[in-house]
Amino acid sequence: LPRSIGALRNLTALSLSGNMLSEDIPIQLFNCRNLVTLDLSCNNLTGHIPKAISHLTKLNTLVLSRNWLSGAIPSELCVAFSRESHSELEYVQHIGLIDLSRNRLTGHIPRAINNCSILVELHLQDNLLSGTIPVELAELRNITTIDLSSNALVGPVLPWPVPLASLQGLLLSNNRLSGSIPSGIGNILPQITMLDLSGNALTGTLPLDLLCKESLNHLDVSDNNISGQ
Numbered sequence: 001l002p003r004s005i006g007a008l009r010n011l012t013a014l015s016l017s018g019n020m021l022s023e024d025i026p027i028q029l030f031n032c033r034n035l036v037t038l039d040l041s042c043n044n045l046t047g048h049i050p051k052a053i054s055h056l057t058k059l060n061t062l063v064l065s066r067n068w069l070s071g072a073i074p075s076e077l078c079v080a081f082s083r084e085s086h087s088e089l090e091y092v093q094h095i096g097l098i099d100l101s102r103n104r105l106t107g108h109i110p111r112a113i114n115n116c117s118i119l120v121e122l123h124l125q126d127n128l129l130s131g132t133i134p135v136e137l138a139e140l141r142n143i144t145t146i147d148l149s150s151n152a153l154v155g156p157v158l159p160w161p162v163p164l165a166s167l168q169g170l171l172l173s174n175n176r177l178s179g180s181i182p183s184g185i186g187n188i189l190p191q192i193t194m195l196d197l198s199g200n201a202l203t204g205t206l207p208l209d210l211l212c213k214e215s216l217n218h219l220d221v222s223d224n225n226i227s228g229q
Helices: 003-007 027-031 051-055 111-115 135-139
Strands: 013-015 037-039 061-063 070-072 097-099 104-107 121-123 145-147 169-171 176-180 194-196 201-203 218-220
Touching: 003 027, 027 051, 111 135
Parallel strands: 013 037, 037 061, 061 097, 070 104, 097 121, 121 145, 145 169, 169 194, 176 201, 194 218
Antiparallel strands: none
């Protein structure tokens, strides 16, 4: 990516997906402060996600998946997604998407994720993330999909007791989660359609209120230590 890209001050959408771009994301890119959509997926980008991403205060779609990015997810990434509304004059569709999947990101999921009030989809699968699932995810009132599968997350499946009314897909497979599936999971995930908890170290039995949910059409709890009927 040329450093001169920062001169495109009026740019609102940039998609360079599926090329052979390499090296780091240039810091000059974040001079394009009118960006609403940024898609650099399916390249060979390396290095960290720059903290200067906080300069993109209009961003509502960020796709950096399928690269070789490393280091921690900067909490500064959440600045843009805390913006409540977008101008109707903006060219791109209002989505609310963060996709950092299939990289080499490490560290914890930032607790500042609760500031991403416009976030609809969060994809962090296939990284090297550790720590627990942050309880702050429960504050994302517009979220419909959370995919944290294939990381090294530990702790309970659902660390939050309050309902996530909009969540439809929760994918947590192939982590190191332990404990039992909460007995009130049906109330915590009232609209869940897809739940994948496979490949963890979960114990206990399957809650009846989960098995009786009419909205649920995909349930995978294979490769755990679940017992009972």
